[in-house]
Amino acid sequence: MGRVYQGHPGIGTGLFEGEALVASDGFSARYDVDLTKGVFSRPAHKLHGESFAERIIVLDIAKGGVASAWMLRVLMQGAHRPKALILNWANPIMAQGASFGEMPLIDRFDCDITKELKTGERLRILPEEGRVEVVG
C-alpha cells in the first residue's frame, strides 16, 4: 500500500480519486481562480495558469472573506470542477462553503501536507475519515 496521511474528519461522503495539484500557497475561491475557465488566475499565486479541473487541489490555508461561502458551489457546478480540496488549515467560511457546494474537504494533518504530496501523484481520499492515500 502507498503512503497514507491522516487529517481531521472532513466534509463530504464517499471515496474520491484524482491527480494532485500541489503548492505551498493559500486558497481563495474569490481571488485566486477563474471559475469559468477552471484555472488559477491570480498572477502571484504559485499555481497561476494551472487547470484544476478533475484534480485534487492541495494548498496551505483558506483565505478570502465571507462572500466566498457561496462561491465553492459555483466552482463545483461549473464545467471545470475540481475533485476535492485538501488544506493544512481550513476556516469556518471554507468549511461552510464546502458543505454547501458539495466539495470534499480535508484539513488538519500532523504534517505540512503541501510538502508531503507532489503534483501528478494519484490520490484516493475518504473525507469522512479524514484519510488521504497515495495510490500511484
Add this chain to the structure above:
Amino acid sequence: MRLTDEEDAILNGSAGPIRARAMAHIVEVGRFFDAERLVEVSQAHIMADTEALGETGVAYLEGLAAADWEDRRVVIPTITDPRGADFKAYDRIRHDRAIVTLEERARDAFMALGVMMTDTCINYQTIMPPVKGEHLAFGDTGVCIYSNSVFGARTNYEGGPSALASALTARAPAYGFHLDRNRRATQRVIVEAELADYLDWGALGALIGERMGSYFEVPYVEGINAANSDQLKHFGAAMASYGSTALYHVAGLTPEADEALDGREVPEIKLNRADIDSYADRFRREDDTLDVVVFAVPQLSLIELGELAGHLDGRRVVDGTTLIATTNPEMKSAADRMGITKRIEDAGGILLEGVCYYQMHARELAEANGWHRLMTNSAKLTNTIAGYGYAPMVASMARCVDSAVAGRVV
C-alpha cells in the same frame, strides 16, 4: 454530536426537506469543528449581494422561494447585508442594468422567505443591537467582530449559506466564539498613541489584525481609554479584514475584558504613533491624480453623514472627480429628512443607500467610469479594493474632502 429530539426530527424531515437540508449543513459544519451540540440563535444576518451569489446563488434562492410558505419561511428575525446595487440611483454611477436585474431577483427571492431587506453592515447601530451572551448567526465580518466584542454577543463568521441555514432552523453549531473557552485573549496589544480621526482607528485595527495568526486569535488591547461606536466600528472592521479576527477585548471598555486574560501570560506587542502613521504611508504615491473619493466600508452612521456634510458645506466637488458615500436605507431616510443628503449632494457628492463599496461590483464600476485612483478614510476598503484594479490611498475624512474639492490628492 448530541442533537435534541427536536433537532434530530428536523434533520430527519419532520419540518420539510428545506429545513432538513439546512440542519444537515449545520451538523456537517459542526462536526468539522468538533462541535458537541448546537446552540439556539435569535437573529441571522445574511451576506448575499449578487457579486457573491452570482447567477448560481440567485437560482438557488429562487428554488427555495418556490416551496410552500410553511416549508420556506425563516423562523428567526433575519436581515441582509448591503446589496450589489442601489435600486434608486444605480444609473448615477453607471451600474450595469444586468446587475440590477439580478439584484431584483435576489431581493424577490429573499422576501419570499420572509427575510427583512435591511441591506446594511451597520445593523448593530441601526436595526437591533445584540445583547451580552446572545447567540447569533451573523455574516459580514465587521458585523461579527462588533457584535462579539462591543456587545459580548456570540457568533462565528457565518457565510450566506450558513446564516440562511440558521435562519431556517434557529440553530448554529456550538464551536468557536459560541464557547467560553475560545473567547479568552491570546495576545496583549499595548497602544501608546492618542487616536483622533476614524482613519487612526482603522489603521490601528489593521495593524493588530495583520499580527493575528488565525481566526481563533483574540487580542486584548490596552491603552484605549474612551471610544464611541463609529470609532470601534472602523477599528473592528479593519481588524477583521486584515486578520480574519472575530473578537477583541479593550481593557476598561468592552464587556468581557475583565475575564479575558484570567491571570495568564500571553505574547505582547506594542504599537505607537509612528506605527499608526506608517499605515497610511504604505499607500502614498508620487503623482496626485484622483478619480473617486469613497466614504463607506462600513456604511456611514447618521453622525458620520452629518460630519461629512459639515466638511462639504459651501464647497463643490470638482468636475472629473466623484465623491460617493454609502449608508443603509434607514439612515438615508433620516439624512433626507434632516437635510443632510441635500447638503452632501448640493456640494456634488452622491449618497447611495443599501450598498457598500466592497460588494457593489467595484471592478465593473471602475471599468464603466474609468476610475483607478481611489481615496478613502476606510482601512478596510483600502485592504480589499486593490484586488478590484484600484490604486487606493487613505487619509482623514477632512483631507479626503479637501482632495475631492481640489480634484487631486492634497
